[in-house]
Amino acid sequence: MPREGSEPPENGIERTATDLARYALACNAAGKPIRREGIRDSVMAGSGVRNMKQVLDSASQLLEQTLGLKMVALPPHEKTLLGNDAQQTSTASSAASKSANKWMLVSALPDDVRSRLDPAQSSRNRAITGFAAVVLSLIFVNNMSIPAEQLILYVRKMGPPDCVLASSTDAEHGVGRGASSDGITDAQMESAAREAIDYLARVGFLDKVSVHAQIRMDSAVNTQATHQQQQDDAASDAAFEYTWGPQAKIRFAPLDMARFVAAMTGEECSTDFVKTISRAYGRPIGSS
Known part of the structure; x- marks a missing residue:
């Protein structure tokens, strides 16, 4: 029985769950995953509530009932090394058994309902999602992996949207609005492509994995010439x-x-087309 003047435990959980729902919506609006450490520091701290699972369940129920959204756990980032199959299998199995400690909001509405609603999206979100879809499609038809230098080349040719460029200098010069613009140097285009790819990796659309089991990381400092930096980047x-x-x-x-x-x-996305794409994807794709 709670002490006189104290808040019943269930009320504290409900209040904290409401705060978590607001925090989840803020993360979603910013295009960021909902992180366990963020929940702990921004929501749970000072609340007097310690049962995070109960708060998560209550927040998920609140979001689904009021907004038609649900919190879905993100799978863990790939930590494996390409070409090291035995270690890769062991690591993947271990990672799968652990929580990723990150979530994102997705629609809980049935497909037929969601398709009729045309949910309002900002032009920035549409641009980011469209750009991410194109980049992911390149990886999708390349057996789900693509060399870093090849992806950078593709993104340079596309010209990334300004919304994924953190550098105000790049945006002001229109680096992201199309390739081969007058007055834009190769170095600027290279920088913009790398920045766009880094952004997609930060928000969880991409994972960067090592090709070899051991990679020598040079730490020599050389600030004299951009050419040397470009050579280092290429390596x-x-x-x-x-x-x-x-x-x-x-x-x-x-x-x-x-x-x-x-x-x-x-x-046309016919059965034959899906079979062809399945070969490029590297595994069967179910059709419906």
């Missing part, structure tokens, strides 16, 4: 590949991505 790029990150795995189902590729290439 580093050769050691890494990009795969789908946890947010991509949640948001883009294989069949939906196959349909996206069909739309981008002007093809």
Whole structure:
């Protein structure tokens, strides 16, 4: 029985769950995952509530009942090393048994209802999602991995949208609005492409994985010339590949991505097309 003047435990959980729902919506609006440490520091701290699982369950129920949203746990980031199969299998098995400690909001509405609603999205969110979908499709049809230098080249040709460029200098010069613009140097285009890819990795659309089991990281400091830095970047790029990150795995189902590729290439998403894409994807894609 609670002491006189104290708040009943269930009220404290409800209040904290409401705070968590607000925090989740703020993270979603900012395009960031909902992190366990953020919940602990921004929501649970000072609340007097210690049962995070109970708060998570209550917040998820509140979001689903009031907004038609649910919190979905993100799968863990890939920590494996390409080319080290035995270690990769062991690491993947271990990682799968642990929580990723990150969540994102997804619609809890049935597909037929969601398709009729056309949820309001900001132009920035639409641009980010569209850009991410194109980048992910390149990885999707390349057996789910692509060398870093190759992805940088593709993004340079596309010209990343300004909304994924943190550098105000790049945005002011229109670096992200299209390739080969007058007055834009190769170095600026290279920087913009790298920045855009880094952004997608930060928000969980991409994972960067090592190609080799051991990589020598040079730490020599040389600030004299951009050319030397570009050589260092190229050497580093050769050691890494990009795969789908946890947010991509949640948001883009294989069949939906196959349909996206069909739309981008002007093809009909027929059974034969799905079979062809399955070979490029590296595993069977169910059709419906």
